Structures are given as C-alpha cells and as structure tokens.
Amino acid sequence: MEFIEGSITSPRGILAAGVASGIKKNNKPDLALIQINGLGTAAAVFTSNQVKGHSLLRSLNLMKEEFPVRAIVINSGNANACVGLQGDRDAEEMAVLTAETLGICPEEVFTCSTGVIGIPMPMDNVAQGISIAASALSQDEYAGHDACKAIMTTDTTMKEAVTSFYIGDSEICVAGMAKGSGMIHPNMATMIAVITTDCVVDRDFLQWSLRQVVEKTFNRVSVDGDTSVCDTAVIVSTGLAENEPIGFSGNRELDDNARAFLRSLESVCMRLARNIAADGEGATKLIDVRVDGAADAAAAYKVALTVARSPLFKTAMFGGDPNWGRIITAIGNSEVPISPERIDISLGSLKVCEGGAGLPFDEATASDILRQDEIIVTIDLNSGAYYDHYWTCDFSYDYVKINGSYRS
C-alpha cells in the first residue's frame, strides 16, 4: 500500500480547520473542526479505561444510537474529564454550538477533548474557537494539517497518513491523523485518531473493520503502559467516491474490495500507531518487541506487552545497554507459562541469549544496533506457533521531565 501526499481533507467532501481558541496558553492551536459532507457513515472505538471523559462518553452514546457524523469537534488543553455534571453539560454545549454554526443537529456532532483532567472547560474559549474554526473550514490540504496541529499536546511531530486505491473506476481515499505521544497521558488524556474516507461503505462493516485494525495497530503501542480516559479512534465516510458499496458478503465474508479497504485502513492506522510510539514522550527510539514461538495467541500478546511495558527494559534501551537480562526477567514476569530454558533473544540480528542462557557477543556490534532509531527485539519462546508484537519507545530523562510537571 502506497502512501500519498495529503491530509484528512484528501477524501472528497471533507473540510477541516485548526485554530487557537485560548484554551492553551501562548496562542497555540487547540481546537480542530472537521465537517463531513455526504453520507456521514461513522464508526468509533473508545478507551477501555473505566473512567471516561465527558466529551468521550457523549460520543460513545451517539455511536450506540448509530447517528451519522457530520462534524467532529476536538479541543486539546483540557480533557473535559472528572468534572461532574458540568462536564456533560459542556460536552453537549460544544456539540450544540458546532451544530448551530454548521446548520446540522447536535446529535450529528462527535465530540473529543484531550488535556488536563479535573478542571472545567473554559467554555468561552471553546465557543469562540468553534466560531473561528467554522469560518476557516476548507478542503485545502493545509486545513487538514492545521486540524492535526490543533489536537497535539506533548506530541513533537504531526502524525498523518493518506492512501488511495481503486474500486472499479472509483478512486477511494483513506486518510488519518492522530495525536498521543504517550499511550497514556491521564492528564493529557491521550490518543485520538480521526480517519476520513470517501468510500461508500456499510456501517456495520466499517465498525468491524475499525475494531480489527485498531487491535492490530493502536492497541499494539505502549509508551507508558496504560490507557487514558479519552482514547478515541473514529472513522467517518462521505461516500462521495460513489463506488459500488462495500460491506460483508454472505456469511460475513470479505470480497476483494472489502479486503482492499481493510488493507488501506490498516496501512493508515499502522503508520499513525508507529509514529505515536516513535514520538513517545521523551522517546529517542522506536522499539518493536516481537514474540514468536508462543503456545497460543494470548501468550504471545502477554509476553510482548510485558516486555514493552517494563521501565527497566525501556531505560536500558535509552542507555544503549544490551541488557537482555531485563528482557528475560520481564518474560518471567508475564504470568504466561514459559520454559525459561527454551528462550532465545536477539537484539536486531544479534542473538544474545539462547536456550535461556547468555551467549558471548560483540559489545561494539550490540552498541551499533542499539544506537539505531529503530530497534527490533525478537523473543522466541520455542513453545508453539503463535506470534505477536508490540511497539514501544525508550524511557529517557525527558520522559521524567515532561511528566514531572505537566500540569504546571
């Protein structure tokens, strides 16, 4: 799947804007507005955290009712979470203001907030932001980039991806943007991904596809190991590509067109997810923890997750220390039944542990491998045929710096 230039406005019928409303200090962009013309077919996946932000809860309830989504309004700088009933009222007001400005129903407005928890939203700023953003809405590529900038919190890079493919003569575009430099920022209330497309697609299939893809992509990233109260991935379609509609065939099978759509969606989310891991707070490296030879799928997942979450492993990667003892210890902690004497571990192409025992290795070669921007750690449990992986990043001084005083 090839990536092309563009932004979330690349699919037909998508307009966007990103503006500074004063929620954040120093006139930083903090409010994104996306208008979806056409069908507004939508699907979404939300955080599994039991504590959920008010803006998120509102969107979650809308999705249960299967409303079309004609606008998405996202603010950064305030999570609208843990502020009681006021938070529910503020989320609703965000939607009402957006709906009035765009001449649609509030139920057609999807709301997201990301930022500090426990402080009521500055609604005057939000109202002003919505008004300015509405007048700035544009199909221009740069309007999409602006929206992407406006949802960033501690992100240091913009995360965008655009692909296209054909169904018959219709060119279909799938585009995405995301924020979330840590997988969890309880206080910044983390990962938000917005995917736009012009594909005519059945809603149930869209929801199923998003869930599949999120599991393989965003749910395989750990920066500090947790979910936040505002994690949201939403996909919206204008249907303006006017392709032959895609969805499940009989028996919920997938035809070639459905597969092509799924591949395209996966490519976009994969790139966004990798970029989130690589841009983890204070991260200097992307680390791909690959687990092979597991007895079942759950074991492969659990081992990859446990290693990817280990602060000691992550600090060793920061220091460039080929300290595989921390990897095998994390494996032993994974609560998955393992046979320590079967475990092989490689850093890049360098095998450092075989059959659970250390191998002599060249420190200079190890050093070279750990100096790369991207490090692949391969663990073979030699106990079965299952594979999984997890992206993470290293754990640096800057992580502590960024998170030691985020609120201030």
Next chain:
Amino acid sequence: MEFIEGSITSPRGILAAGVASGIKKNNKPDLALIQINGLGTAAAVFTSNQVKGHSLLRSLNLMKEEFPVRAIVINSGNANACVGLQGDRDAEEMAVLTAETLGICPEEVFTCSTGVIGIPMPMDNVAQGISIAASALSQDEYAGHDACKAIMTTDTTMKEAVTSFYIGDSEICVAGMAKGSGMIHPNMATMIAVITTDCVVDRDFLQWSLRQVVEKTFNRVSVDGDTSVCDTAVIVSTGLAENEPIGFSGNRELDDNARAFLRSLESVCMRLARNIAADGEGATKLIDVRVDGAADAAAAYKVALTVARSPLFKTAMFGGDPNWGRIITAIGNSEVPISPERIDISLGSLKVCEGGAGLPFDEATASDILRQDEIIVTIDLNSGAYYDHYWTCDFSYDYVKINGSYRS
C-alpha cells in the same frame, strides 16, 4: 514493638562477615557469610518470577527437603542467573566451599546471588571471598553491618532492623537485613532479606509466619513494578534463647507467644520493606498508596498496586505536581470494577477529588504536602469495607540514569 540497636548478629549464636572478593570493581564488599549455630531451623520465600537464578533454585530445592540451615552465603555483583548448567555447578561449588571451610554439609548451606544476569560467576573470586569471610566471622554487631554492606547493589542506605520481646524469662531477638533498592532489578536481581532469631520455633509455623509477613511487607513494595529472578527472603533460628517452643496450638491457632513472635517478625520486615521503597533507585520520596472502601480484598490490592506502578503517577510525585488525574486514570485502568463517580482522593490530608470530580484546592498547601519525604495518597472507592496499601517511590531523572547504563 520497639526497635533496638544491633544487627543480624544480635540473636544468640549468629556470626557474620562481609568482605570484598573482587566480584565487584573497586574493592567494594560483595560477599556476605552468616553462620547459624544451634538448631538452624529455617524457612524461606522465593520470587514468583518463572525465571529463577541458579543459586536461588538450589536454595529452593534445599528448603523443600527441610534441611537445617547452618550457613548462608550471599554474593552481590553477579546474579548467577541465565548461564545454563554452569550456573547450577557454580551454586553447588559455593555451597561446597562454604561447607568445607565451616565443617558442615553442603546441604546445610543456603546460597543467594544478586547482580548482573547472564554472565558466569567469577568462581576464583567467590572462593577467595568465602575463605576470607570465614576467617572474619564474628558475633560483633559490626560484623552484621559488614554483611549488610556486602549484599548491597544500587542501594544507597543499609537496611537493618532488630527487635526483642520476652517469652517467660527468655528474651527473644529477631533481627533482619535486606537489600534491593528497586523491587526489580532484573539485572541486579534484587530483593534479598535475611532474618535471624534465637527463638525456639517450630519449622512449619516459621514457614507459615514468614509467608504471612512477606505478603504484608515485602509484597507491598513496588519500585518499578516487577519481581526479579533472585528475590529471596529467608529466616533462620539458632533456638539458643531456650524459650518454651512456639508453634501452632491445636487447630492451627496462635497463642500469645506465637502472636508476639509474629508481631516482632512483622515489625522487622515492615521496617526493611519501607526502607527498600524509600531507597528505590533514584527515589526522593516514599509514597504510601492507601485504598479503602473496596468491594473485596482483591480489588483493594489491585487498585493500590496499579496506582503504585504507574510511571506517570510516580513522575508527577517526583515533580511535586498534585496531579490526581493520573491517580484516577490508573484506578480506571486497574481492571477492578469501580464506580468512578464514587471515588474520593486525598493527598496527605488534602482532599482533591470527591465523587469522581475535582475539588478546588490550595496549590500552596498541595505543594507543601508533596515536598515531604513521605506522601500518603488515600483513595476511597466508597464501594465496600476492604482496605489495602502499597509502598512505592517517585520516579526521577536518577532512576533513568542508574538504569540506562547499569551493566556498563
């Protein structure tokens, strides 16, 4: 329970030594030897990590056979873990050398190793260390302190505690030492606690007591959230206090003497455990995460553990940021069913969240509380009558520094 001056040599019949054998660089003490005269009644609890060090595995097998323990030999600087069959042979050789020197059986020697994983033990140094230590064995208080120094890795403080109580006319002494500045140092292979006593005590009761107490003390400390491959707590008794033997009464009930022993053991382990948390790698503060109002014991435990392990919570504590959003998010991540709208959170005596929503609070007061060496975080789930707690420490620049290049 009052603490008294002393060291692990305070109970009658315990001799100790701590020497530098050259396993560690710069002539640092790295080998401790403890001789147990009298009965040698012993019990131990080992890591739950599935990967286990060779010295530890050897001791674990001895304890299954219920051998008395007449000597404990502990080296720091090398974990004797993940080196294959050589590791088993080296552990056995440590025991044989110790036994020969002291004129006892190798099966009466308990072995512990802590340090780097995956590198074979430098046995020449170990042999020399055992020989020097044997000739330095002494009942002097300072010999106990020397042993304590010799088991330290990244610890910055010595962790010792001594108590005494009476059974009839017999004064009983219970003393302990511990190392482990992080709960996990897979690479330093972590927590070791040695408890000595002169109490005449039944072996089954001793094993049961140790397990109870470890659960409440060492198993309530998290520095970075994991177990290591060498975690060991061992208790040995000389029986030289010549008290009326203590043990279970009929129906495994506890009489006053048994209770007094249990309280004494708990006091010693409690102090050691608190000191481990306070001396966490790079730690600047001890944090006690208390959870009340849980629906059951497991829920209270899980919530306390999840908060205590959250890197974001721990970095906020380092920064003195009264960022309770990170606490409530961690609670939501604990996989325990909770009602977010019932949660109250206090930092020290300052309530910052009530019914799941933020309260306005005085930043200066919060700042004062978070500047203390010890911070109590109280979470009330308001969903039941169960309580638990977990000690942890903050997460600082120095944690990253210490762990970014431990091996080198």
